[in-house]
Amino acid sequence: xxxxxxxxxxxxxxxxxxxxxxxxxxxxxxxxxGVAALPDVPAGLGGPDLAVEGQYVATTTAGDWLDRLAVHSxxxxxxxxxxLHGPDVLIRRSGAPDLFLAADRLDGVRLERGMAGKxxxxxxLVVLSWRLGTDAVDTGFRTRHAADxxxxxxxxxxxxxxxxGTPGSRTPNPPAHPGKNEDHD
Numbered sequence: 001x002x003x004x005x006x007x008x009x010x011x012x013x014x015x016x017x018x019x020x021x022x023x024x025x026x027x028x029x030x031x032x033x034g035v036a037a038l039p040d041v042p043a044g045l046g047g048p049d050l051a052v053e054g055q056y057v058a059t060t061t062a063g064d065w066l067d068r069l070a071v072h073s074x075x076x077x078x079x080x081x082x083x084l085h086g087p088d089v090l091i092r093r094s095g096a097p098d099l100f101l102a103a104d105r106l107d108g109v110r111l112e113r114g115m116a117g118k119x120x121x122x123x124x125l126v127v128l129s130w131r132l133g134t135d136a137v138d139t140g141f142r143t144r145h146a147a148d149x150x151x152x153x154x155x156x157x158x159x160x161x162x163x164x165g166t167p168g169s170r171t172p173n174p175p176a177h178p179g180k181n182e183d184h185d
Contacts, residue, residue, distance in 0.1 A: 028070040035071045036133025041090060041100045048083035048090070050155050052148045056080035056093050057140030058116035062129055065115035069137065073097055077118065082126075082141055084155055089128070091139070099139065105130045109156040111149075115140045126153055 059074035061067040068075040073096040083090040087103035107130055111123035118125070118140065125140045126149060143149045 025070060028068075028075075032069060032071045035069060035135060038072050038097055038132070039100045039102065039105075041098050045085050045090065048085055050084040050151070052082045052143055052152045053145075054080060054082070054141055054143040054148070056091060056096075057118045057125060057142060059099075059132075059137050059139045060116050062136035062138050065138070068116040074137075074139075075116070080141065082152060084159070087159055089156070089159065091141070101128070101130050103159060105132075106156075106160045107131065107136065108160050109153060111153065112140070118142070126156070128156060 056078050058077060059069045061069070073093075076093075076096050078096050079094040081092045083092060089099075089101040089106065091099040091101070093099065106128070109126065109128050112125050112127045113122050114120060114125060115127065115138065120142065125142050128139045128141070130137060130139065143152060
């Protein structure tokens with residue numbers, strides 16, 4: 001009997017925490033209801049020029065790595081494959097809708113140490129900046145094999161340079177922690 005009451009209290013506390021988490025996610029979905037729908041994957045896309053396995057981390061508002069997009073399952077971390085089809089990028093996500101990024105929507109690519117709750121070694125994530133409707137967003141991807149990161153980054157950089165019409169990324173590197181001074185630990 002002396003163990004039943006604490007067990008019941010812990011279970012109730014855990015249920016309350018999960019209920020608050022669900023309410024927060026539901027509120028985030030409601031706030032982001034105006035975010036544009038994901039572009040459709042074109043039929044007959046053909047085989048990829050390059051395919052890299054890894055983990056889709058999340059899509060966030062550009063420059064704010066804590067503002068994870070919940071709509072369209074963009075906030076769910078999944079296994080994924082990034083495929084390059086000519087000038088376009090397709091991110092095939094397990095258990096979530098695929099992301100088709102047409103060349104004219106790509107803004108830049110860079111390496112970062114983390115985003116939206118996933119922090120790894122320096123330059124461990126490939127972050128692709130693009131436009132979803134009128135919103136600028138960042139999508140994080142971690143390659144399964146470290147050797148795949150450089151070829152993927154080079155190929156994505158070449159695509160974003162072509163779409164920009166100028167060399168280099170159009171998206172500057174924001175600080176790893178928005179609002180935090182990088183000169184101090």
